[in-house]
Amino acid sequence: MDSQNVKDTVKQIFTEYLNAHGHRKTPERYAILDTIYSIDGHFDIDTLYSLMADHENFRVSRATLYNTIVLLINARLVIKHQFGNSSQYEKCYNRGTHHHLICTQCGKVTEFQNEGLKQAIEQTKLTRFCQSHYSLYIYGICAKCERINRKKSKNDTSVSKKIGNIQKKEK
Amino acid sequence: MDSQNVKDTVKQIFTEYLNAHGHRKTPERYAILDTIYSIDGHFDIDTLYSLMADHENFRVSRATLYNTIVLLINARLVIKHQFGNSSQYEKCYNRGTHHHLICTQCGKVTEFQNEGLKQAIEQTKLTRFCQSHYSLYIYGICAKCERINRKKSKNDTSVSKKIGNIQKKEK
DNA sequence: GTCAGTGCAAACTTTTTGCAACTAC
């Protein structure tokens, strides 16, 4: 399924969702959906806000973004993650379930697929709980930081300051 | 291992960590560690703050709590979760790895153990990434909310308001 | 025409930071 096809499909799903719940079909809502389905990987509200202002030339307020994203989550078109300081979101229609590797040093998030793992989790028998979806976050050190650390431990005293606050989001 | 024994052990681990990293061994830090290891399950900074003030009769500032908890995370004595609005923490020394069920309706978090799942995740081969720990969050509807929903759909119009904002933290 | 939805700004919550005072070493 190509990108435009996906966009059309999710638009249709969203329309059905809005109808079913008696919500209005506003241009803002469709513009937000469209922008989100143009983004690869994760994004936060701030990124989405800038993207819409800059590229789509369609300004919506943050309040509307927060409102709309709740609808999209309920319509199963977006999922929410919470790593780092702010909530992260990603489109989820027609995307293989994937897992997340999070570097505890630089904060970088990588995705990986593993069908066996996916099945093991989804087929776990749970009592008194009706599973809808899941998130798996694996924490550790990414290859890049590993390399930095090796270099650091070689000539210890000098470099220690450099790797300080990479994890902080640069503004 | 009984509770006091665990507390002694983690205290020792923490001492070694502080020594190894040239940090001071302040009474605040040990009081925080002790309080955390008296808590079963998850807690947030605010809860910890109140607990220390009320029960331990040892007042520390929130800033110190935030500072200290970073040390405890690095010392592998505490892990951090991010469900809901604020960060949640839990002790992790001598605790079986467990997974989390999160009700998307009421926000309740339940833990469950599953050795097979644990092994499957820990033994996943990862390229260019050195795994240290992981979090698995399974989202869905808990038995209680399931029941509420069934009742709700029976006599639909009347009950809909009641289940509104349970997810909000009551203040 | 009506009321859900939007934009804006203010409020609120959680976390971080700067600085003076304190204390472990």
Place this chain on the structure above:
DNA sequence: GTAGTTGCAAAAAGTTTGCACTGAC
């Protein structure tokens, strides 16, 4: 004595809310 820690208050960052205006129905 000195430098790492603490407490406090202010600031920052993310999210929610109240209200007047707009536009989907």
